[in-house]
Amino acid sequence: MKDDIRYTYMSGVMKAMAHPTRLYILDLLHKQEHCVCELQEKIGDDMSTVSRHLAVLKNAGLISSRKVSNQVWYKLLCPCVLDIYECVMEVNSRKKEIRGKL
Amino acid sequence: MKDDIRYTYMSGVMKAMAHPTRLYILDLLHKQEHCVCELQEKIGDDMSTVSRHLAVLKNAGLISSRKVSNQVWYKLLCPCVLDIYECVMEVNSRKKEIRGKL
DNA sequence: GACGTAATTGGCTGTTTTGCCAAATAGGCA
DNA sequence: TGCCTATTTGGCAAAACAGCCAATTACGTC
Numbered sequence: 001m002k003d004d005i006r007y008t009y010m011s012g013v014m015k016a017m018a019h020p021t022r023l024y025i026l027d028l029l030h031k032q033e034h035c036v037c038e039l040q041e042k043i044g045d046d047m048s049t050v051s052r053h054l055a056v057l058k059n060a061g062l063i064s065s066r067k068v069s070n071q072v073w074y075k076l077l078c079p080c081v082l083d084i085y086e087c088v089m090e091v092n093s094r095k096k097e098i099r100g101k102l
Numbered sequence: 103m104k105d106d107i108r109y110t111y112m113s114g115v116m117k118a119m120a121h122p123t124r125l126y127i128l129d130l131l132h133k134q135e136h137c138v139c140e141l142q143e144k145i146g147d148d149m150s151t152v153s154r155h156l157a158v159l160k161n162a163g164l165i166s167s168r169k170v171s172n173q174v175w176y177k178l179l180c181p182c183v184l185d186i187y188e189c190v191m192e193v194n195s196r197k198k199e200i201r202g203k204l
Numbered sequence: 205g206a207c208g209t210a211a212t213t214g215g216c217t218g219t220t221t222t223g224c225c226a227a228a229t230a231g232g233c234a
Numbered sequence: 235t236g237c238c239t240a241t242t243t244g245g246c247a248a249a250a251c252a253g254c255c256a257a258t259t260a261c262g263t264c
Contacts, residue, residue, distance in 0.1 A: 007129075010187060010190045015121075017116050018113050018117035020112075023113055035240085036240070036241060037241085045223080046225085051242055055243095060197070070239065085112060087186060091179070138211060142210095150253080169211095171260095172261040173211085174210075206264085212260095218251105224247095226244085229241080229243085
């Protein structure tokens, strides 16, 4: 049961999401499709860094890309991932509650 | 917006979840409270490794612990995290679909 | 106090991740 | 062809993570 391959699959997806910039990217792509240069401008990191983040997300199956002339447009595949944000923020607020009690 | 501290908070929680063994632990704790030795037996890893995983989850605010004599019992704080599993499995199945098309 | 069990922590090593720069690739246009 | 823009990739060094063993702490019992 421990070696249930689903845990490995899931941890791969979660690992891909486990980065502030990548969460921000998913948030942006939830609103609309973006090309890399738009994302790069909003994020402010090096273009190569943004590109690597996108590769991680794509490899995890979270986003897809299409090429239009010399631009690459990315979009979110499963909008449900944004629902995760709410739960995770709830975890965080409970954490604060608990710390407050100590 | 990129440096919205919420993305940092969330990535911390997601990073804590992004490990097969830790997802398994959350699954077990969702069903019921467990002490470390029970978890260790089910997981099969070294006790010290299990303890470190538990520390990661606790530090992220996902679980809490209480000591009873010389045992430590852990329980899940936010059952909502298990809802995440469904979404993540959906991401994975879509990934396979897309790969099938290539 | 000595001993046994449960759990955590220190220390180490190998692996993975991150982010930058520079180089390479791909497409459009003069 | 040569140049420009958009994007990805190679290579590197710093940081973080993972997992094991050994040592330590904490609690109960004799």
